[in-house]
Amino acid sequence: MKSTTRGQLARAGAAIAVAVAGMPTAALAEGVGADILIPKPAEFIPALIAFLIIWIVLAKLVWPQVLSMMDKRQEKIQEDLDAAEKSRLDAAESAKSYEQKIVEAHQQADEIISKAKKEAEEERSAILAKAQKEAADVIAKAHGAVDSERHKAMIELSGSVVDLSVEIATKIIGNDLTEDQQRKLAEKYLAEVSAPNGD
Structure with missing residues (x-):
């Protein structure tokens, strides 16, 4: 890069030297016809020497600094471009990572x-x-209690009916039957009456 730029600058300097050497300085002031285009040797050689001295001084002192500054500037621009590219890649990777984390968070939330x-x-x-089990237990207990109460009521009712039947039979039949016989008769009658109902 440096050699290419220096070569271009050297060619440009040579072209400028030829152009300056070809310019008639004194002829312009005199305004003489064809002499304007042809430089006088007395003016041409000092101008050429002055130009070459300036060109050598510039080439030795100024151009290296200019080229160095241009190289540094180019390096800085390249570093900035590299840093920008790295930042872009980092940002893209971070965005991808965040997207992955968001997807994982959604999956965890769904789970x-x-x-x-x-x-x-x-x-x-x-x-x-x-x-349902408690309700079934309550219903079963209620059925059991109802059955128990019904059975108890039936026993009490049977005893009352038997006693009442014995008393009625005694009054109707008289004292011909013993109390045990009357009780057996009443129990038999009660069994016959309650048998068709299924109780």
Whole structure:
């Protein structure tokens, strides 16, 4: 890069030297016809020497600094471009990472919601099963209590009916039957009456 730029500058300097050497300085002031285009040797050689001295001084002192500054500027621009590219790649990678984290967060949220729904459904099923079991136990106890009370009432009613029947039979039949015979007769009658009803 440096050699190419220096070569271009050297060619440009040579072209300028030829152009300056070819310019008639004094002829312009005199305004003479064809002499304007042809430089006088007395003016041409000092101008050429002055130009070459200036060109050598510039080439030795100024151009290296200019080229160095241009090289540094180019390096700085390249570093900035590299840093910008690296920042862009880092930003793209960070964005990709954040997108991945967002996807994972959505998946975790879906899993939590699904798990909560499943647990709620299991809890609901357990509560319903417990309630149904308790209701069945209450109904079974109620049936047992009703059956027990019915049986007890039937026993009491049977005893009352038997006693009442014995008393009525004694009054109607008289004292011909013993109390045990009357009781057996009443129990037999009561059994016959209650048999068709299934009690």
